[in-house]
Amino acid sequence: MYILFEGIDGVGKSTQIECVSQIFKDAFITKEPGGTAFGEILREILLGGKFSLSKRAEILLFLADRAETMDKILSKNSFVISDRGLISGIAYALKNGDFDINELVFLNKFALNGLLPDKVVLFYATKELILSRLNGRGGFDSIEKRGVEYLLGVQDAMREACELLNLNTLIIDASLNKNQITKEIEKFIKD
Template structure:
């Protein structure tokens, strides 16, 4: 089973994934962007570089990372539980202001070879929670876009998940990131084990 964690920065995806590593020790854990060697280089370029990109170039770099991750790693681990910090869903949400959703879905279908998460854990936070957690971080180029940007992306993630229900077979667990770490962990474990 392939499970993706979705949500904007600072909602606790990484914390929950770290907890799951203890519970699902045989699972294959990955992230997007950066789950492969190529992806690590692309992540650096996309998030830390001063290089300017067109929106189309940025989209295609994320798609290249995704295609490589799936071809080189996910297909080899398809018999294991796969847990990913983000997936094509984030890519669609971040790009939907600039590109048609159906085109984004087709491009991602090509990049993934039709390999999509079966389950999604969607963590969401209030404006106050996200702002408070962002204030404690060294911000990358995307995080520097500000709180309103993240709230718009959070809405886009929710809309993208609704759109995807019409395209693929996907189960979604939506959780408020302000719940305790332990409470979230128990709900997520139950969702994965179900």
């Protein structure tokens, strides 16, 4: 089973992955970008802010990471939970430029050798919650610096991508109690 945890920064994906990994101990936990050795290098390039990349170059680097994740992780493990994946890839690219969603879907399917997630847990948050959580962290990566309106647009594009791909998706209200969210996710994964 291949499960994606999707959502913009500050919605609680990492917290919930930590909680769920205690329940599903046989799951291989990974993240995009950065789940492989190559991906760690790409993560620094993409999020470190040292490089000003063109929009197409940024998409292609995320796709390269996704292809490595497919080869090194998804093809070798029967139960994978990933902090982000193709839904983020499509959504951020849509908000970044004038790209065709069908072209982005094609490129992501190519990178994943046609494999789509079995389930998606999509976290949704209000503007106020996002601002509160991001400001509480201190410091922003190069994508978070694009602003909250940009992130809200990405959030909407994530939902659009899930619907377009007709993926089995659980939409989570990120403002709910942590334990309540964990229970919802556990039930969704087990069903």
